[in-house]
Amino acid sequence: MTEPQDGSKIQISEIFGRSKKDVSPEGVYISGLRKKLLFIIIASVILVCVAIVSLGIGAVNISVSDTISAIAHAISPSDFAGPENEWYSTILFQGRLPRIVLAITAGASLAVAGAVMQGTLRNPLVSPFTLGVSSAASFGATMSIVYGASVFGALYYAQVSVGKYAISFSTVSTMIFSFVVGMISISLVLILGRRKDTSKSTIILGGVVIGYLFQAGVTFTKYISNDEALRDITLWLMGGTWNASWGSMIILVPIILIALIVLEGMSFKINTLSAGDDVASKLGIDVNKLRRDSLILSTFITSVCIAFTGIIGFVGLMAPHICRMFIGNDCRYLIPASAVAGALVLLASDTVARIIIAPSQLPVGIIMYLIGGAFFIWLISKKNVGEYW
């Protein structure tokens, strides 16, 4: 060791100040940390830029400078003048921002759920979508849309005011139904994976089958729905962010934020699972509890987002893999990196979906199926994908 081996933590200044040419083990580690932090910082900056551009795009195109001045004015009205057209602020903050917040939140949640599921099940091909959790959660949400009023009666239509926004109980009901059915599906996957001889492909095939089962449920529910419910369900299932409103975002964002922080707190333990259950338990981990808790939380964040967006596939698969290629498998960094990358992928796709056939809009789910499908084919064609866990 060239430096004293004290019990102090590594400072940010040491991470960014150390020579890149240091090839000692310590230097290599510090260099890895720098790479991880830089990736997260750069991806975050790109995300903010894409969000600003995306805010300006729509039926009324607003320039980037007007968007930035509107944001600055909203943050500090006394220091910054707003855009010349006063109604730009209304379009930006009441019309478009909730949708962008939903895309960012859903993208981050699905990506983190994918990263955690891949880490805890040691399977690079699992994600909320490939494990059938998305289909199950969508079935739960469909049930809520069709039967919520029958189950909860007048309560289903009740609303609670928080400041100037109204939270509807139907939104909460959809989240609960999604989560409960999502949990049933992940439980089935866990039962399937309990046998030690279960292969990675068996879990994926099991997930596909479970997905089909819940898809059958969705189809049946659509079949027996009236025309109005059928239209709602069909549109919602295509996956989109057009349902976003501040009323729903003030429930969704804090819930997801807390869940992501808890998952980040578990990331250090999740890392040990990469060494296998036997070694992880000898490193001091209660493997079954960790796997159960992290999968419940992943299913939770997936389900509550799907309750708002419908099925959006492949974000949970793509984002963690893209991040892994750059920063490796340390979940302490992989989880925040995946959150930013997932948010970026979904926001960019949603922006494309909004403009590709303007003045109409495509559901972002369609774009994600196209990009994600190609990514999945590339992933399974990699020679060593099965060797990684």
Next chain:
Amino acid sequence: MVILSVQNLCQSYPNKKDVLKDVSFEAETGKVVSLIGPNGCGKTTLIKTICGVFGQKNGTISVNGVPLSSMSRKETAKVVGYVPQNVIYSGHSTVFDTVLLGRFPYVEWTYTKKDIGIVSDALRCLGLEGLSGRDIGHLSGGQRQKVFIARSLAQDPRFYIFDEPTNSLDLKNQLNTMKIMRDIVKEKKACLVVALHDLNLAMRYSDEVIVLKDGVVFDKGPPEDVITADMIEKVYGVSSKIFEEDGEFFVHLYEGID
């Protein structure tokens, strides 16, 4: 001196006959203890039971009289370090990050400079410092095996429990790794309990040898007393000759006996 005591240990798999029957032995710090025996004799089961991977059916496993089962998970991790026969790893992890996992029992969330130093020393000890930044998925089987041994060094337990750690290593690396482990055991006053197939390695590096046959302890004691032509014939069904050169004993094997 710290003593790992295994007393009257029995173990079985569901719907199968007993794999371990009344196994008892003691391993003390400062020594290398080799477990030898033919395939299926119960070496891996014994190691996994000691490490708590399998729950024990009967018997006690204790360290200085304190049952391992009464310790917290992290306490146990500081006492027993385990390298399994078939090691699982995750691609996209560097060698350094893989070895760093060994520090988990000592750390809450952030590694300190001390942890980084210990990991670096473990890598240097096994000659892996040049591979620190390499993806573990891109290493050879032998290099990877050394990385997992380095991880257990970083864990710094009192008892290293290795299940056939030299299987993927070439001759030179087998000798080097066993020598390094023996030196560490002596220097740190730790203990290595190691399952081995190579009787010459067991003879050369062990302070004590435990012979398992059909789940029972066939014999135990110093290697030169235990590894005899008679034992090899009875336990392995192979005829052999033990010869001595410059005070060291070697096993020469002939053909198997049907």
